[in-house]
Amino acid sequence: MAALVAACAPEAPAATGQYDFAALCVDCHGAQGKGDGPLAAGLTPRPVDVTVIATQNGGVFPKARVMSHIDGFTMGRGETPMPSFGDLLDGETVLYDSGDGIPTPTPRRLVALMEYVEELQVPAAE
DSSP: OHHHHHHHSOOOOOOOHHHHHHHHTHHHHOTTSSSOOTTGGGOSSOOOOGGGTTGGGTTOOOHHHHHHHHHTOOTTOOOOSOOOOTTTTOSSEEEEOOSSSOOEEEEHHHHHHHHHHHHTOOOOOO
8 A cells, every 4th residue: 555655646746957947046046047036126135047057157167166155165255145955966876077177076057056046047148
């Protein structure tokens, strides 16, 4: 009987970058990542528009820096209203090379979330 109940139980959604963005980021950054989520108006500073990270970085998406920021390591920057998500994204690791040529064990969900934010990038206006 327990097997039958387990077979009928709804499966938890797979944790993907898009899923984690919706669960962790949309309230502040908005569904499209423009920094216009429902909680954005009450935050100082306002959430950043994550769709222009590459544009603001000379056309290069800074993978390691974005993962560090999501994880909660702000590299000496001042106060930020953005919470640290490192503990929530811990778990299975993958070897990931963020561009420095060194494959490093990195939480799979952190990589997936960063890659989803990379997909949100809009081309620079010409």
